[in-house]
Amino acid sequence: RKSNKLWIISAAAIIAALIICPAAFAKVVIKCATSTQPSHIYNEGIRHMAKIVKEKSNGEMEIQLFPAAQLGSERDAVEGLQLGTLEMTLTSTGPLGNFVPAIKVFNLPFLFTSREAAYKVLDGKIGDQITASFPKIGIRALAWVENGFRNITNSKRAINKPADMDGLKIRVMEDDLFIATMKALGASPLPMAFGELYTALEQKTVDAQENPLAVIESSRFFEVQKYLAMTGHFYSPSMILVSEKFFKGLKPEQQKILQDAAFDARDFERKLSMEADQKLEAELAKQGMTVTHPDKAPFVKAVAGVYTNPKIVKAIGGGDTKKGEA
Numbered sequence: 001r002k003s004n005k006l007w008i009i010s011a012a013a014i015i016a017a018l019i020i021c022p023a024a025f026a027k028v029v030i031k032c033a034t035s036t037q038p039s040h041i042y043n044e045g046i047r048h049m050a051k052i053v054k055e056k057s058n059g060e061m062e063i064q065l066f067p068a069a070q071l072g073s074e075r076d077a078v079e080g081l082q083l084g085t086l087e088m089t090l091t092s093t094g095p096l097g098n099f100v101p102a103i104k105v106f107n108l109p110f111l112f113t114s115r116e117a118a119y120k121v122l123d124g125k126i127g128d129q130i131t132a133s134f135p136k137i138g139i140r141a142l143a144w145v146e147n148g149f150r151n152i153t154n155s156k157r158a159i160n161k162p163a164d165m166d167g168l169k170i171r172v173m174e175d176d177l178f179i180a181t182m183k184a185l186g187a188s189p190l191p192m193a194f195g196e197l198y199t200a201l202e203q204k205t206v207d208a209q210e211n212p213l214a215v216i217e218s219s220r221f222f223e224v225q226k227y228l229a230m231t232g233h234f235y236s237p238s239m240i241l242v243s244e245k246f247f248k249g250l251k252p253e254q255q256k257i258l259q260d261a262a263f264d265a266r267d268f269e270r271k272l273s274m275e276a277d278q279k280l281e282a283e284l285a286k287q288g289m290t291v292t293h294p295d296k297a298p299f300v301k302a303v304a305g306v307y308t309n310p311k312i313v314k315a316i317g318g319g320d321t322k323k324g325e326a
């Protein structure tokens, strides 16, 4: 009888606690959106992070991954974080300049010539200053990961010099720096969300696109693009971002688990990205792509004007933003 009584008291205590503070017992589900295909390095990175988070929280926290733009474009995901309708995303810096203008500086062509140089800046004072400005726009930046060095593919001709870019209709990410860079190279840029790109290439709405090898391979662009030029014209950083509202609602120990796991995922994902660059050129050639290695000097010269373009300088320096300002 005594044990019966004890049992009833414990059950009542649990029910009361659940009514007063449901969050203390509820599982934390973290929906994470990406735009790339499931096998892409972003998603490998998030799966790695999810494993750590699950282990460290004893199953109390769960990251659920939604790849391939199932939940919308990279821009939609960033807006979802601000609205609190999405908890997490891994996105390139492509759309982020529309929210944090200072980030556009990383969208300058040929800014970094090596990964080491990029990591020094991103993981140093400049990168920290930029991430520190995110809470103002309702987002917490957990870590700089990477998309990698971008190369040009197209269905028309081999590219060996800037003149070969003449008139190519090329899809770019939605930012004025990418548009200015492609115009400087003589191409006709068309901003478009990544989710629409494969069909646009297949139906020849555009002739060309530019992305790192890991994206070209995982999205099977070799099926619809014959030529690959190893231009490495942009180093494309990416970020693991969470909704600030969501982050603030976590217990301090849960915040730490998420932050530490994001740093771990950063190192893991960057390694995968480097390995992808080492092995995928041969793989894409095997898939039938004609690969060229243009001399970069004439490309660097052709885009020099992007650095001094007053509109671009103003855009990077700040100005009006839709929802926030760095």
Ligand code: PAF
Residues within 6 Å of the ligand: 035, 036, 074, 091, 092, 094, 147, 173, 193, 194, 210, 211, 215, 236, 238
């Ligand atoms: O081209 C893009 O939009 C981006 O590089 C991608 C593939 C969505 C990865 O961030």
